[in-house]
Amino acid sequence: MSARSTRGLLAALCAAVALGGCGVGAGDGPGAPVGLAVTRDFGERALIEIDDAKVAGADTVMRVLRRNATVQTRYGGEFVQSIDGVAGGRRGGRPVDWFIYVNGSLTDQGAGAVDVHGGDRIWWDHHDWGLTPDVRAVVGSYPEPFVHGDAGKRLPVRVECADPNAGACKVVADKLIALGIPIGRSNISRSAADDTLRILVGPWSKLRGRDAEAVAVDAGPRASGVFARFDASGEELAVLDPRGATARTLRAGSGLVAATRAKDRQPVWFVTGTDDAGVASAARALEEGALSNRYALAVSDDLPIAVPARAR
Amino acid sequence: MFHVRRASPLHAARAPVAAAYAAALVTAVLAFENPLVLGAIAIAIVAAAMLAGVGRMLLRAALFGVPFALVIALVNPLVADQGLTVLLRLGELGPLGRLDVTGEGLIFGAVLGLRALLVVLAGGALLGATVDADELLRGFRRISVRSALTAALAVRLVPVLGRDARRLADARRCRPGATPRPGAAERLQIVRAVTTGALDRALDVAATLEVRGYATPAAKGGRRHLREPWSRHDLAFAASATGLVVLACGARLLGVGGFDAYPLTVVATGPSEWLLAVAIVAVAILPFADRRGVLR
Numbered sequence: 266m267s268a269r270s271t272r273g274l275l276a277a278l279c280a281a282v283a284l285g286g287c288g289v290g291a292g293d294g295p296g297a298p299v300g301l302a303v304t305r306d307f308g309e310r311a312l313i314e315i316d317d318a319k320v321a322g323a324d325t326v327m328r329v330l331r332r333n334a335t336v337q338t339r340y341g342g343e344f345v346q347s348i349d350g351v352a353g354g355r356r357g358g359r360p361v362d363w364f365i366y367v368n369g370s371l372t373d374q375g376a377g378a379v380d381v382h383g384g385d386r387i388w389w390d391h392h393d394w395g396l397t398p399d400v401r402a403v404v405g406s407y408p409e410p411f412v413h414g415d416a417g418k419r420l421p422v423r424v425e426c427a428d429p430n431a432g433a434c435k436v437v438a439d440k441l442i443a444l445g446i447p448i449g450r451s452n453i454s455r456s457a458a459d460d461t462l463r464i465l466v467g468p469w470s471k472l473r474g475r476d477a478e479a480v481a482v483d484a485g486p487r488a489s490g491v492f493a494r495f496d497a498s499g500e501e502l503a504v505l506d507p508r509g510a511t512a513r514t515l516r517a518g519s520g521l522v523a524a525t526r527a528k529d530r531q532p533v534w535f536v537t538g539t540d541d542a543g544v545a546s547a548a549r550a551l552e553e554g555a556l557s558n559r560y561a562l563a564v565s566d567d568l569p570i571a572v573p574a575r576a577r
Numbered sequence: 578m579f580h581v582r583r584a585s586p587l588h589a590a591r592a593p594v595a596a597a598y599a600a601a602l603v604t605a606v607l608a609f610e611n612p613l614v615l616g617a618i619a620i621a622i623v624a625a626a627m628l629a630g631v632g633r634m635l636l637r638a639a640l641f642g643v644p645f646a647l648v649i650a651l652v653n654p655l656v657a658d659q660g661l662t663v664l665l666r667l668g669e670l671g672p673l674g675r676l677d678v679t680g681e682g683l684i685f686g687a688v689l690g691l692r693a694l695l696v697v698l699a700g701g702a703l704l705g706a707t708v709d710a711d712e713l714l715r716g717f718r719r720i721s722v723r724s725a726l727t728a729a730l731a732v733r734l735v736p737v738l739g740r741d742a743r744r745l746a747d748a749r750r751c752r753p754g755a756t757p758r759p760g761a762a763e764r765l766q767i768v769r770a771v772t773t774g775a776l777d778r779a780l781d782v783a784a785t786l787e788v789r790g791y792a793t794p795a796a797k798g799g800r801r802h803l804r805e806p807w808s809r810h811d812l813a814f815a816a817s818a819t820g821l822v823v824l825a826c827g828a829r830l831l832g833v834g835g836f837d838a839y840p841l842t843v844v845a846t847g848p849s850e851w852l853l854a855v856a857i858v859a860v861a862i863l864p865f866a867d868r869r870g871v872l873r
Contacts, residue, residue: 328661
């Protein structure tokens with residue numbers, strides 16, 4: 266091989282390395298603090314909660330966990346077996362395992378393949394997945410994904426209301442604006458772009474059937490990952506336990522804050538209720554403190570109820 | 578197979594004892610991942626080989642073993658993604674996924690490579706150079722005469738076949754127009770000739786053994802030998818082998834010589850680890866101090 270062709274080959278190799286995201290060292294670190302939560306039983310019991318987790322360079326979700334917790338892995342370090350001694354497997358005859366949410370969305374890759382970005386909130390939860398392993402979106406990382414978006418990219422946010430003049434619609438919009446999030450407001454739309462984060466606000470009777478994600482919620486936890494169901498009239502809200510059984514039935518004045526996600530689309534949040542009073546309660550509950558580590562939140566008489574409810 | 582009689586205490590010990598000594602060194606290698614302890618075992622193996630007069634053979638084995646150790650050391654950081662200190666980001670590599678080379682992966686790869694090399698040196702070179710395979714197999718005959726006979730024949734015939742191959746290669750070079758090095762077709766011819774020769778020889782050996790009465794039931798027990806008393810070298814190396822195994826097991830049970838590869842490399846290097854390292858070297862080379870009765 267001539268010197269000229271060798272130089273050309275080296276130049277091509279360097280270009281390929283540079284374009285392929287390769288480099289020497291750990292890479293640039295995230296510019297903003299990364300939050301890490303490790304919980305059990307759908308967020309019921311917190312094992313670790315760190316607002317500013319230890320991160321070095323361009324870490325992955327797995328490395329952030331390993332820097333901040335005692336972890337045992339399997340399959341060559343790609344999958345977590347146990348965190349702080351809590352292991353996946355079976356409990357009481359039911360399958361349990363660790364699930365990862367980054368900014369409120371279930372990751373579809375191994376933790377070693379997911380990059381961490383500034384401001385991300387990483388949530389590991391150990392729970393029963395006998396009913397469904399596919400709870401694709403949760404509200405417990407609020408105000409994410411609205412502030413930092415997905416994979417380091419901020420996303421457009423739209424508040425869609427059944428009645429744009431309703432008080433609850435204004436409350437939700439004002440809360441997001443207060444967080445510095447530019448939002449758009451509109452009626453319920455059927456033609457949302459896939460990369461838009463949407464919050465649907467209104468009584469369930471007016472949201473029902475208006476959207477593919479709303480149809481999924483009516484189809485139950487297996488379809489939507491939301492462990493709550495409204496009755497046919499939309500005036501009763503059943504809060505389900507992890508096995509899908511009704512744990513509580515809420516009536517007039519009850520609200521629900523929940524999220525779901527269709528394949529290849531961004532999450533859709535619901536701020537809804539059995540009636541206008543219930544929607545207003547749900548809108549008031551749209552707070553970091555109330556939603557923290559919740560898969561979804563029901564509100565009855567302004568009292569928060571974790572969703573899914575604890576199994577009896 | 579390359580056993581050569583040397584004037585050393587290890588060669589003076591009976592074969593099973595010398596083999597147990599080598600096996601104890603291998604056990605110690607397999608028991609630890611701590612680089613400090615592995616370093617001590619490496620010193621013990623090299624010192625034992627030199628004191629036994631087989632240092633050159635150990636070096637020759639190392640020349641074969643080092644490339645394998647290097648392969649292990651280099652492959653591990655590419656397949657293990659559990660370390661936290663990223664040294665090199667290789668990006669997404671198709672089905673392999675994201676590939677990051679970490680310091681911990683490199684260190685553990687080096688440890689695995691070193692262990693593989695030490696196993697080759699202790700369990701291959703030192704054992705082969707200091708233990709008379711025939712003597713070892715004679716002892717084995719009491720347990721299984723057929724297995725011992727098979728192993729003895731294999732041990733004996735492999736060098737014979739090697740010499741056959743060399744003779745055939747010499748003969749090939751004597752032919753008019755032959756090149757100094759055989760081509761692929763010529764190599765194949767030599768292998769075919771050697772294999773044919775080996776099968777013929779095997780038939781001859783089987784016939785000879787049958788004629789000598791090896792097929793009769795009386796041969797199963799073998800001749801009865803008077804038991805030789807244990808020499809001081811037998812006792813010393815047996816004690817050393819036992820000591821090495823006890824040290825390895827005891828240290829593991831007591832948690833001495835700990836090593837965590839991931840997520841961050843943690844090497845225990847406290848006084849107990851240093852004491853263990855010194856003890857391993859001392860126990861391994863002390864039997865060489867007594868050279869009385871060693872043939873010169």
